[in-house]
Every structure is written in C-alpha cells, then in structure tokens.
Amino acid sequence: MVAIRADGVEDDALAHHAISAAFAEVATVHRLMSFHAPDSDVSRLNRDAARRCVPVDWRTREVLAMAQTMHRMSEGVFDIAIGGVLAHAGALPCPAPARVDLDATAASIALDDNGVRFHDALWIDLGGIAKGYAADRAAAVLQQHGVHQGRIDAGGDLRLLGAGPHRVYLDAGGDIGPMQAALDTGEGAIATSSNEAAIRARNPLPCGVHRHGRTKEHAAPGRTVSVLADQAMVADALTKVVMALGPSAGAVLALAGATAYLREKGTWASIRDAA
Amino acid sequence: MDHRFLLLPVAALVAVAPAQATQYLSADQARALIFPSLAMTAQDITLTPEQARAVEKASGASIVSPSMKAWRATTGELFIVDEVLGKHEYITYAVGFDASGGVKGLEILTYNESYGDQIRNPAWRAQFTGKHDDAPLVLDKDIQNISSATLSCKHITEGVRRLLAVRKVALGHD
Numbered sequence: 001m002v003a004i005r006a007d008g009v010e011d012d013a014l015a016h017h018a019i020s021a022a023f024a025e026v027a028t029v030h031r032l033m034s035f036h037a038p039d040s041d042v043s044r045l046n047r048d049a050a051r052r053c054v055p056v057d058w059r060t061r062e063v064l065a066m067a068q069t070m071h072r073m074s075e076g077v078f079d080i081a082i083g084g085v086l087a088h089a090g091a092l093p094c095p096a097p098a099r100v101d102l103d104a105t106a107a108s109i110a111l112d113d114n115g116v117r118f119h120d121a122l123w124i125d126l127g128g129i130a131k132g133y134a135a136d137r138a139a140a141v142l143q144q145h146g147v148h149q150g151r152i153d154a155g156g157d158l159r160l161l162g163a164g165p166h167r168v169y170l171d172a173g174g175d176i177g178p179m180q181a182a183l184d185t186g187e188g189a190i191a192t193s194s195n196e197a198a199i200r201a202r203n204p205l206p207c208g209v210h211r212h213g214r215t216k217e218h219a220a221p222g223r224t225v226s227v228l229a230d231q232a233m234v235a236d237a238l239t240k241v242v243m244a245l246g247p248s249a250g251a252v253l254a255l256a257g258a259t260a261y262l263r264e265k266g267t268w269a270s271i272r273d274a275a
Numbered sequence: 276m277d278h279r280f281l282l283l284p285v286a287a288l289v290a291v292a293p294a295q296a297t298q299y300l301s302a303d304q305a306r307a308l309i310f311p312s313l314a315m316t317a318q319d320i321t322l323t324p325e326q327a328r329a330v331e332k333a334s335g336a337s338i339v340s341p342s343m344k345a346w347r348a349t350t351g352e353l354f355i356v357d358e359v360l361g362k363h364e365y366i367t368y369a370v371g372f373d374a375s376g377g378v379k380g381l382e383i384l385t386y387n388e389s390y391g392d393q394i395r396n397p398a399w400r401a402q403f404t405g406k407h408d409d410a411p412l413v414l415d416k417d418i419q420n421i422s423s424a425t426l427s428c429k430h431i432t433e434g435v436r437r438l439l440a441v442r443k444v445a446l447g448h449d
Contacts, residue, residue: 185278228276
C-alpha cells in the first residue's frame with residue numbers, strides 16, 4: 001500500500017496530475033523489481049544473468065548500484081543475494097528451475113553499460129530496498145511536476161518533501177507502554193522495520209525475512225528500527241543492517257550518513273558510532 | 276538529516292487528538308459571513324423523538340444529535356450549526372437560510388481530517404445557494420462531487436438536506 005500526499009499546490013488539478021504520475025512511477029518500479037512477476041527485471045536476472053549479460057531498465061540499475069554500495073559499506077550484512085536463502089526457507093517462491101548457489105553474495109554482481117551479469121548462480125531479492133526506491137522515485141516525479149511539499153508513505157518507507165517539520169509516529173506494534181515515540185524532521189526519509197510479534201502477525205510470510213547477509217542468521221527477535229537518511233532507498237536498506245547488527249550498527253550508519261533509533265525490550269535508544 | 280526524537284506521553288496524545296483539527300470559523304464568524312449585520316437571537320433547536328424521525332424520513336439522512344445551536348432573526352432568517360461525519364472525524368458546518376427557506380450560505384467551521392478539506396472550496400459550497408427543501412440534493416446529480424473528497428462531499432450534502440428538513444419540521448415552516 002502506498003499513500004501519496006501533495007501540499008502547497010494552489011491548483012487541485014495540478015496536484016492530482018502530479019499524484020497520478022507519482023503512483024504510475026511506483027507501479028513501474030514494482031513491475032521492474034518484483035521477485036514474483038516472471039517478466040520483471042529481477043526475474044529475468046535470476047533466470048539468465050548467471051549465463052549471459054541481461055539488459056535492465058535504468059531504475060533497476062540504480063537500485064542494483066546502491067545495493068552494491070550498501071553491501072560494501074555493511075561488509076556483507078546487507079545482501080540482495082539473500083533471495084536464494086529466502087526462497088529455500090519458503091519466504092519467497094522459488095523462481096524458474098534455475099540452479100542457485102546459496103553462498104553467493106552481491107559481490108558476484110557485475111554492472112556494465114550493456115546490462116547485468118552474475119558471476120555465480122544467485123537469486124537477488126530487492127524486497128529490502130526497492131520499496132524505499134519507489135518512494136524516492138515518487139518524490140522525484142512530484143518535484144518534476146512542481147510539487148515541493150508532501151509525503152510518500154510506501155508502508156514503512158516514508159519520504160518527506162519540504163522543510164516541514166514533519167511529525168512521524170513510530171509504530172513498534174503491540175503494547176507501546178505509556179510513551180509514544182515520534183520524530184520531528186525536515187526533508188528526507190524515514191524507514192521503519194520490525195520483527196516484533198505483533199508486526200510479524202500482520203505479515204502472511206511463513207518465516208521472518210530479516211537475516212544477516214553474511215551469516216544468514218535471523219535477526220534477534222523483538223526489534224523495531226527506524227532509520228533516517230536523505231534517500232528512502234538508503235534508509236530502507238539500512239533498516240535491514242540495524243535489524244541484523246542491533247546497537248553495533250553505528251559504524252555503518254556513520255558511513256552512510258544516516259541515523260537510527262532501535263527499540264529493544266520496550267525501550268528506544270539512538271544508535272551511535274562507538275568509534 | 277536534521278531531526279528531533281521525541282517520546283510523548285500517550286495520555287497527552289489522546290488528549291490532543293486528532294492532530295489535524297483545524298477550526299476555520301467560530302459560529303459567530305460564520306453567521307456574520309452569511310448574514311452581515313443582521314440582528315439574530317440565539318435559540319437552540321432540540322428535536323423531539325417524533326420530530327427526529329420526521330426529519331430522518333424527509334431527508335433520508337440520520338440525525339447525529341437532536342440538539343443543535345441555532346440563531347433566528349425576526350424577519351425569518353435562520354442559522355443552524357450542525358455536525359456530519361467526514362471520513363473518520365466529525366465536520367462542524369453551518370447553514371444560513373433566508374426568510375423563504377432557501378439556503379443562503381454554507382460554511383465549514385471545523386475540519387478534523389488531513390484530507391478531503393476541499394469541501395471548503397467556495398465554488399463547491401456555492402452549489403447549495405438557493406436550494407429549498409424540494410431540491411434533490413444528491414451528489415453527482417444536482418451537487419457535484421470532488422473526487423478526492425467524496426465522503427466529505429456526500430455527508431455535507433446529506434447534512435444540508437437534513438437541516439432543510441429540520442427547518443421545516445421543527446419550526447413549522449412550509
């Protein structure tokens with residue numbers, strides 16, 4: 001579910017036109033990056049990229065490039081090559097009869113001018129980054145239409161336009177206790193991710209999708225994390241890193257120029273770089 | 276990214292909810308907009324159960340509260356403040372009737388939701404001007420819809436229909 005809001009536009013027709021164009025862009029990103037749709041760029045890559053170079057849309061390329069950057073920055077904790085592991089665990093459907101190497105990493109992905117090539121047999125899943133990217137693209141389309149204030153809520157990934165301040169309440173699921181956490185912020189992005197039982201229960205998947213990219217271990221249970229960054233794509237990807245690393249994610253956040261708040265055992269704390 | 280992390284007491288949040296509440300006009304301001312410099316006396320309306328049923332039957336709109344704030348002029352003008360449900364929250368609105376019972380003006384007093392407030396648009400509200408209790412007042416027929424504010428439009432339209440019936444039933448006007 002995606003909600004888009006445009007503010008500060010005098011002409012209603014213009015605002016509606018901008019919002020429609022932004023929704024169309026979100027749909028395009030979804031179509032390109034779906035793990036499930038057989039004709040998406042992701043499915044074409046998972047089927048063929050281990051055998052030959054596969055041309056992709058420029059948007060898919062942008063996401064893959066950022067995914068590689070996040071993979072390097074997080075020293076492998078964020079890894080879109082987790083698709084094979086998730087499919088084998090039943091969280092994603094197994095695509096095609098293609099062979100998959102469950103130990104392959106995003107380091108085996110090569111981007112060049114002609115397209116994308118995998119040096120190992122791997123299945124990528126952009127579920128940890130594409131939703132944030134869709135919010136970024138929707139924001140860019142709104143701006144192209146002259147809308148400079150608003151918000152795009154891509155279900156957990158929030159992209160805020162305009163100086164605000166925007167107040168965002170953080171949903172940790174279940175009993176929040178006597179205090180509600182909130183952020184007051186300007187232009188930028190906030191992504192929130194959780195494996196709290198109450199949040200997990202809203203999700204039909206048979207197992208958790210939060211895994212450490214290197215160890216493939218499940219993230220510690222009962223964590224909720226909110227990451228602030230300039231781009232929703234970056235914030236989205238970093239929630240997976242903080243889910244996996246917990247309080248020791250500070251160094252990665254500092255590298256990415258992001259901030260995070262982590263809730264464990266009912267208490268919120270900001271994550272700082274220990275170095 | 277510049278930001279501030281806040282922990283807000285939940286009790287206080289409940290007390291200030293809804294966060295989007297916007298009061299645009301007080302009842303007196305709305306009355307002055309519709310009836311500039313007309314002397315009116317506060318005289319609230321409370322419908323009896325029979326009257327409430329008659330209003331619901333005549334207007335096809337259910338009564339939110341049988342009591343509503345009203346002001347009357349000796350020359351026959353009437354001003355009523357009422358509430359309708361928007362999408363999730365109540366909208367407070369007011370309708371002024373001229374001496375013949377026609378709608379003279381519609382004003383939105385408070386609006387509590389973050390979307391749908393296009394009903395404040397003067398051109399949309401002007402569609403009600405001159406309507407009497409014989410007008411159908413049906414969305415997409417004699418009242419145009421606003422696509423992103425359908426529920427607010429529909430409920431305000433029903434509200435005006437209801438107040439036309441209140442005027443007729445409670446005050447015995449024809």
